[in-house]
Amino acid sequence: MSQKQERQQVIRELVATRSVSSQEELRQLLAERGWDVTQSTLSRDMHDLRVARVPTHGGVRYTTADASAATDNRTSLASLVPQLFLGLDFVRELIVVKTVVAGAQPISEAIDSEGSPDVLGTIAGENNILIICRSDAARERVAKRLLTLARK
Amino acid sequence: MSQKQERQQVIRELVATRSVSSQEELRQLLAERGWDVTQSTLSRDMHDLRVARVPTHGGVRYTTADASAATDNRTSLASLVPQLFLGLDFVRELIVVKTVVAGAQPISEAIDSEGSPDVLGTIAGENNILIICRSDAARERVAKRLLTLARK
DNA sequence: TTATACAATGCATAATATTGCAGTTGCTTT
DNA sequence: AAAGCAACTGCAATATTATGCATTGTATAA
Numbered sequence: 001m002s003q004k005q006e007r008q009q010v011i012r013e014l015v016a017t018r019s020v021s022s023q024e025e026l027r028q029l030l031a032e033r034g035w036d037v038t039q040s041t042l043s044r045d046m047h048d049l050r051v052a053r054v055p056t057h058g059g060v061r062y063t064t065a066d067a068s069a070a071t072d073n074r075t076s077l078a079s080l081v082p083q084l085f086l087g088l089d090f091v092r093e094l095i096v097v098k099t100v101v102a103g104a105q106p107i108s109e110a111i112d113s114e115g116s117p118d119v120l121g122t123i124a125g126e127n128n129i130l131i132i133c134r135s136d137a138a139r140e141r142v143a144k145r146l147l148t149l150a151r152k
Numbered sequence: 153m154s155q156k157q158e159r160q161q162v163i164r165e166l167v168a169t170r171s172v173s174s175q176e177e178l179r180q181l182l183a184e185r186g187w188d189v190t191q192s193t194l195s196r197d198m199h200d201l202r203v204a205r206v207p208t209h210g211g212v213r214y215t216t217a218d219a220s221a222a223t224d225n226r227t228s229l230a231s232l233v234p235q236l237f238l239g240l241d242f243v244r245e246l247i248v249v250k251t252v253v254a255g256a257q258p259i260s261e262a263i264d265s266e267g268s269p270d271v272l273g274t275i276a277g278e279n280n281i282l283i284i285c286r287s288d289a290a291r292e293r294v295a296k297r298l299l300t301l302a303r304k
Numbered sequence: 305t306t307a308t309a310c311a312a313t314g315c316a317t318a319a320t321a322t323t324g325c326a327g328t329t330g331c332t333t334t
Numbered sequence: 335a336a337a338g339c340a341a342c343t344g345c346a347a348t349a350t351t352a353t354g355c356a357t358t359g360t361a362t363a364a
Contacts, residue, residue, distance in 0.1 A: 002360095004312065017267050022350065038314055043352055047207040053351090054204035054217045060322095063204075089272040089286070091245050096273035096284050123282075125260065128273035130284060154330095156342070174320065190344055195321055205321090212352095 005151055007035050008045050013087040015051055015062045016100055016127070026062070066101040077110045081149040086127075088146060093139045095131040097146065104129045118142050159187050160197050164216065167203055171213045178214070229262045233301040238279075240298060245291045247283040249298065256281045270294050 010033065011026065020026045023042040030037065045051075051062050064086075084103030089096050099107055108124035111131065118138035123130045133139040162185065163178065172178045175194040182189065197203075204217040236255030241248050251259055260276035263283065270290035275282045285291040 002312095017265060019265075024350075039351075040315075040353080041313060043350095044313085047212075047352085050207050052204045052206035052215075052217070055199040055202050060199075091272060091284065091286055094272075094284055098273060123275050125273075125275040126257070128264065128275055130273070130275050130282065154342090176320075191321075192323080192345075193343060195323085196343085199322085 004045075007037065008049055009087065009150070010035065011042070011045055011051070012049060012064060013098060016064055016086050017098070019056075020062045021059050064100050066103070075106070075110055075113070077107070077114065077146075078149055080107050080110050081146060082151075085146065085150045088143060090139055090143055093133040093136055095129075095133065095139055095143055095146075097129040097131065099127050099129065101127055103127060116142070156197075159189065160201055162187065163194070163197055163203070164201060167214045167216060171208075173211050173213050227258065227262060229259070229266065229298075230301055232259050232262050233298060234303075237298065237302045240295060242291055242295055245285040245287055247281075247285065247291055247295055247298075249281040249283065251279050251281065253279050255279060268294070 007030070010030065014020060014026065014029055018029070020029065023039045023046065026042055027037065027039055030042075046062070049064070051064055053060055054063055080103075084099045084107055086098040086100060086103075088098065097104075097107065104124040104127050108122045108129045111119060111122050111129075118133055118135075118141055120132040120134055122132070131142060133142055159182070162182065166172060166178065166181055170181070172181065175191045175198065178194055179189065179191050182194075198214065202217050203214050205212055206215055232255075236251045236259055238250040238252060238255075240250065249256075249259065256276040256279050260274045260281045263271060263274050263281075270286055270293055272284040272286055274284070283294060285294055
């Protein structure tokens with residue numbers, strides 16, 4: 001994955017999980033995580049990612065489109081993940097997938113319907129999915145697959 | 153209906169039906185229709201109306217945001233927990249939190265939005281939350297924090 | 305390796321949007 | 335009608351975001 005793609009993935013997650021209100025603020029959050037770029041680059045990233053700037057009660061906030069806008073009856077993981085996936089993390093045989101708002105349910109269903117022997121089952125919240133895998137090795141395969149799909 | 157309200161209604165329609173890409177452009181559209189205001193006022197109107205600025209293929213356009221995007225009702229754990237928390241239990245890197253009815257969702261969101269590295273993610277049911285932590289040590293910290301907040 | 309083509313990025317600056325402040329307008333109360 | 339208030343708005347100064355251009359990085363072909 002190129003630097004740019006990785007960075008943009010991190011941006012998607014940051015913007016979805018925190019209340020980022022300027023590109024300069026985002027630049028600092030990225031810097032704390034080791035990504036050193038200028039505001040110019042972020043302006044371009046935000047455009048690439050179609051991250052919207054929406055007014056909130058006392059200011060503004062960046063946000064990604066939610067699942068309702070991105071999903072039109074598509075059900076395969078391959079078509080869902082690039083749109084809805086924000087990031088994942090894991091411990092032992094558990095994977096936690098972060099998604100855009102309302103993105104957990106459709107992805108979760110898509111995973112379940114694949115009936116993979118690696119996956120015991122999934123539980124979806126609002127924007128998190130818990131995937132219970134059969135083993136550490138299984139977890140590795142599942143995580144890798146998702147990450148691959150995520151970068152279109 | 154006040155001038156302001158009428159104007160904002162017109163703005164809603166304009167923004168919904170045309171591709172407006174700057175407040176200055178909007179100002180001109182309004183001027184053609186007899187509304188003479190400065191861009192400053194439009195900035196305030198856009199905020200009142202929660203009109204989002206979203207990047208498109210070759211530029212940006214304004215669009216009315218849906219409620220979820222504009223709402224910034226992220227409340228702090230510190231204020232939520234004393235009200236809603238009932239107790240917790242854990243095993244390995246998992247914590248199960250019991251809350252009052254309907255208390256799981258808000259606490260869950262508050263935890264997620266903190267973006268703690270100790271927490272991989274949370275899944276909320278009606279009055280139970282599953283918190284997936286990064287490690288046993290992380291689980292200890294998170295549990296301790298919740299218990300501390302609970303007795304304030 | 306070197307050359308070539310193109311993507312990615314920073315810098316400086318232009319384009320846009322936000323906001324403090326003061327003046328005006330419109331309402332309500334006395 | 336006059337006074338008191340709060341909402342509304344313009345102006346000018348700030349703050350934030352976008353972008354042209356030059357440079358640097360990267361992948362590919364020779």
